[in-house]
Amino acid sequence: MSADRNESRGHGLAPLRTATVDLDAFRRNVRTLAELVSPAETMIAVKADAYGHGMVPIARAALEAGASSLAVLDIPAALALRAAGVTAPLFAWLHGPSSDFAAAAAADVDLGVSALWQLEAIVAARGGSRPRVHLKVDTGLSRNGATVEQWPGLVRRALQAHRAGEVVLHAAWSHLADASPEDDEVALGRFHAALEVAAGEGADFPLLHLAASSAGMRMPAARFGLVRFGIAAYGISPFDDATGADLGLVPVMTVQGAVSSVKRVPAGTGVSYGFAYRTEGETTLALVPLGYADGVPRVAGPSASMSIHGKRHRIAGRVAMDQVVLDVGEADVRVGDIVTMFGPGEKGEPTAEEWAAWAKTIGDEIVARVGPRVQRTYRDDRP
Template identity: 45%
Template sequence: MTTDPSFPHRAGAEIDLGALRHNVRTLRARIAPHVRLMAVVKADGYGHGAVRCARAALVAGASWLGTATPHEALELRAAGISDVPVLCWLWSPGDPWDRGIEAGLDMSVSDMWALDEVCAAARSTGKTARIQLKADTGLGRNGCQPARWPRLVGEALKAQGDGLVRITGLWSHLACADVPGHPSNTTQVDVFRSMVEQAEEAGVEPEVRHIANSSAALTLPEAHFDLVRTGIAMYGLSPSPGIGTSAQLGLRPVMSLKASMALVKHVPGGHGVSYGQHHITENQTVIGLIPLGYADGIPRHASGRGPVLVGDHIRQVAGQIAMDQFMVDLGGDELEPGARAVLFGRENRGEPTAQDWAEAADTIVYEIVSRIGTRVPRVYANDRP
């Protein structure tokens, strides 16, 4: 039966906040003392819980927080995290700029429409907006192209002169930082440095300049500038196998995904397992049902390949992963319903890893943890420093 009666009966994601604090301290030790560290807690803290992870990261030495959407940033403020700068970078027309100003958020501006909207919100609230200008240095996603940069900088400085905004930062994002030595990394840093110089020559005096994500924080010191934005590495996961494993980087995975087997039964040889009967048992065997499926974030593309630790052995998913459940072939092992199954956790405990699941599903580790759904309770461990 389940060995820990306090753990949710069906399934749960254990979030080790002690591991998160360790990771933040490890990352801080890899950057210069003057460089600040932003804890990125977008997407509900990559599936780990934004508010709890934000607080743990701040205790461990982070001095900024980062989110994608304004509602994510406002959630942090509503939770009482009020004395820390929060950068929010993914704004759309009509978003609540006024609430962002009232909450003291740093709001990213990449184009004139955004500057116009934030200025209008500043007029309506009677308060100065904190904005950061984002440069597109080669990623080709959000950010201002170099040709349009002088106008955006100039108009932002006019708005600053009128007391509508305060330009607190200049920033960008790397396209290939997870590939050490990729030529675009140097190119983008050079372009960013040039665009920063243009802005500063025009009169911008930013509090922070930043372009480094987790990968660059770990491998590209020339990209550190005033601040690094650590996301996936803070959660103990390597941004890319090419950079090294979590253990090689000194990181501890924060999330462990566990479930209790809901059913164990004997089936004869030649028996189909799950939809499409893509898995047919070779001989009489024992199969176990894991009550998690793609509605919980278990990738269907890992059908037949995803690893699960049950008992003392790692098994593979047998057949198709369904919406709410999947099967594993236990061979001759006689396990009881309620036996613990670990989908991913820490390699040093003999458990499969989130990277193993990423490889089984032909995706990246970011997707594995961030897609774990709300039907899976989060259970927090080592909450106190």
């Protein structure tokens, strides 16, 4: 190659690696989903730093788009949102023996309760507050949630605490396995059975919630009073048979890097660790500072590609911790050129859903695993 192709195009001081989060696309997705499930309310899950998108800006955008509440995973995340000024209802449900229930009660955080020990710990730590609790029954996912045998005792104790003014018995809830429509119908039946048991104990829940993204979109009977939308709000399909675009959703995150080295090599050149890839002919290799520490799945390397100037180029050799090499052939690629790992797919770039297929995983994992050194920037057309 000529020497000048090894020079920068003058892209300035663009970061080596960025994740651009389109808040306008996110708001559109939230509005689309909220309209679909209305009159049920919409809760948006912002766990795992909002699936890697950035919890605080995503939380604010969700509420601006009409979400009535937010789901975090644990109490520390809820407290971080309160510290950021978020006043909307927050729901946290995964707890350990050291969870700070006193801080949660003081911050008015709704708490999921799966076992008697959690309820007793909340009552003991509540101080002068009366936290709202959501009792969870296990309908078949086999994670947290009271078993059929534990459920009546949990309901009775919660009713006792409610009548004593120690908690507010606000909701009953569960989580579907999304194994198959038939399995989810069985789980829905178990949920109804649990509600009948609770009613027999005298419980009258103001709120019921069961569906997340998948059931929220395709199982109207599971919507009840609220749907907890997770990955769908980020523009990624929860289904194997439809893309986000098929569902009227727009992917929110675009991950890019800047070419940091370009070199011309002869046929038979080994590339990256182990020389799992050797060039078939004379070609150009471009080094991109995105690796598995940034969220590029190592297992996807043999199938995956990234795009430069709207054209896809295959990954040459194994994905390293900090970088990948692209075989760009005869393309005019220079240092500083922008490489897109994934985005909405509107300019020929791969999508997170394609990366999920290459890695034999789900889109949730692709976006959530984008590493912390990838600089998040936010696109927002609102005044």
